[in-house]
Amino acid sequence: MAEKLRIGIIGSGGIAQGCHMKGYASIPDECEIVATCDVNEATAKAAAEKFNVPTTYTDYKEMIAKEKLDAVSVATPNKFHKDPTVYALLNGVHVLCEKPLGMNADECREMCAAARESGKILQVGLQSRFMGHSTWLKDYIAAGNVGDVYFARAQALRRAGVPGWGVFINKELQGGGPLIDIGVHILDLTLFLMGYPKPVAAFGKTWDTLGKDPTRWNAWGDYDRDKFTVEDFAVGMIKFDNGAVISLESSFMQNAPDVWETQLYGTKAGLQLKPGAENGLKIYSDVNKQLLDISPSNIPNVESAHTAEVQAFVRAIVAGDPSPVPGENGLILNAIFDAIYKSSVTGNEEKVDLTY
Ligand SMILES: NC(=O)c1ccc[n+]([C@@H]2O[C@H](COP(=O)([O-])OP(=O)(O)OC[C@H]3O[C@@H](n4cnc5c(N)ncnc54)[C@H](O)[C@@H]3O)[C@@H](O)[C@H]2O)c1
Structure with missing residues (x-):
């Protein structure tokens, strides 16, 4: 051996x-x-x-x-x-x-x-890429079943889920809040399924009002509002060199339901994937002039991704x-976040810089 x-x-x-x-x-x-x-x-x-x-x-x-x-x-x-x-x-x-x-x-x-x-x-x-739905879908898309994916909506949204432990609310030690912490998972999964197209530019905006508000309830325990230096909510529109666009939303706190999913819009079919959820995959297509919705029910999952x-x-x-x-995938993700954070400050669309 x-x-x-x-x-x-x-x-x-x-x-x-x-x-x-x-x-x-x-x-x-x-x-x-x-x-x-x-x-x-x-x-x-x-x-x-x-x-x-x-x-x-x-x-x-x-x-x-x-x-x-x-x-x-x-x-x-x-x-x-x-x-x-x-x-x-x-x-x-x-x-x-x-x-x-x-x-x-x-x-x-x-x-x-x-x-x-x-x-x-x-x-x-x-x-997230190692989950059963992810690997199955990757092959399903690669086989041409979905056509060209021209738009995706990626959401990692917590309504009242600020992690109060560790250093997740400290920008100095983390680099950012939900965008970089959990948005990274749903964006990576979306890009993985799309074959990691090359991002060229992003427009974005971040907010921090709710995360700093001491009167808000947090489902994940109390935390020191004065130490909250990251965003509580971030949105971004990311443009790719193949013409595709991803809309990304990520939050630790907001006045809307928890959502953890990505939706891919393809020329032949659309996909709605809730990673880790039971029956978390739906495929939307159009066959013989009929709208056909498919819910795969026995895709094997791994015990732990x-x-x-x-x-x-x-x-x-x-x-x-x-x-x-x-590592190059990690570079792409961080370069997108850099552009979104910069755009939130400048108010402009910012270039995604992938040179290295
Ligand atoms: N993939 C996921 O789903 C997932 C989930 C949670 C956390 N994370 C990531 O894991 C990382 C750690 O998060 P965590 O929740 O385990 O935090 P944690 O605070 O529980 O653990 C981090 C540990 O690193 C130690 N440490 C700090 N600086 C060090 C150094 N220079 N050398 C050696 N040890 C050092 C700290 O003392 C601490 O024990 C973060 O980057 C976080 O984004 C990923």
């Missing part, structure tokens, strides 16, 4: 313990978590104890120097994605980095360049395959 991959964890908090470490632990014959690292020693130790990991660190450089790692998960707050990712890649270690890849496109450029220079895998933690993402990472490394979710 081939030797197991040696895995290190950088940032051993919520998503690392809840998803990444579970994913690695699900394939014990293929990989082994040999060390955890967290600037908070107690967190590194708690994560290690939970998964029987022998060694802990508070400095990722020391972990990489001592542990002969094949790969790391980077699951730190957004501001601390770039440095460990670039360091690991340039030291010959494959990286699965949580989303969004960077605080902005410039950071992603550096990360993608490090991956290119080192020849190591840089995978972005965007798990996070686990599937981690398994894909490990197996791509072993097989020498390209990244299952390339």
Whole structure:
């Protein structure tokens, strides 16, 4: 049997313990978590104890120097994605980095360049693509059933869902609010299904009134309104070089229902996908002058999209395959967000800059 991959964890908090470490632990014959690292020693130790990991660190450089790692998960707050990712890649270690890849496109450029220079895998933690509906739909669209997708409406909307824990309301540490935090998932899924066309420009607007309002109820617990420095709601219209347009909406707080879905308008059929929802896919078509609505009912799902993402990472490394979710996709997403945030300030449509 081939030797197991040696895995290190950088940032051993919520998503690392809840998803990444579970994913690695699900394939014990293929990989082994040999060390955890967290600037908070107690967190590194708690994560290690939970998964029987022998060694802990508070400095990722020391972990990489001592542990002969094949790969790391980077699951730190957004501001601390770039440095460990670039360091690991340039030291010959494959990286699965949580989303969004960077605080902005410039950071992603550096990360993608490090991956290119080192020849190591840089995978972005965007798990929605690994859900059963997503992989099935990707093939369905690729087979020409939907025609050309010329418009999509992507929505990641929470009515009263401000994450009060961690640093999700801190622009300095996260780079932004719902747009960069959850809009990233629904936009990635939409682009994945559309074959990742090249964005050229975006117009957008963000607001923060409700998120800062101390009189509002929040379903996810109370939080310090004075520390709320991100947007509570963002919208964007993104134009692509193939003529397609995506309308993107994302919120932590708003006076409208929760929505988590994407709708794709194709020349042959339309799609409505609610990722993760039971019977979450509808296909709208027109056959023999009849409107035909299809609800697929037995598309197999994966038990956990996070686990599937981690398994894909490990197996791509072993097989020498390209990244299952390339860093360049993360760059596209951050470049779109940069343009939307800039447009909200200038009031103009802004170019999406993909150069690197
Ligand atoms: N894919 C998803 O669905 C999903 C869900 C939640 C969070 N995330 C992403 O995961 C990342 C972490 O989020 P979380 O909810 O786990 O946050 P968290 O606060 O629970 O965990 C982050 C950990 O990183 C540690 N840390 C900070 N700087 C560090 C450094 N330089 N070196 C080592 N450790 C460091 C912190 O001490 C903390 O324990 C964020 O980028 C977030 O966007 C993704």
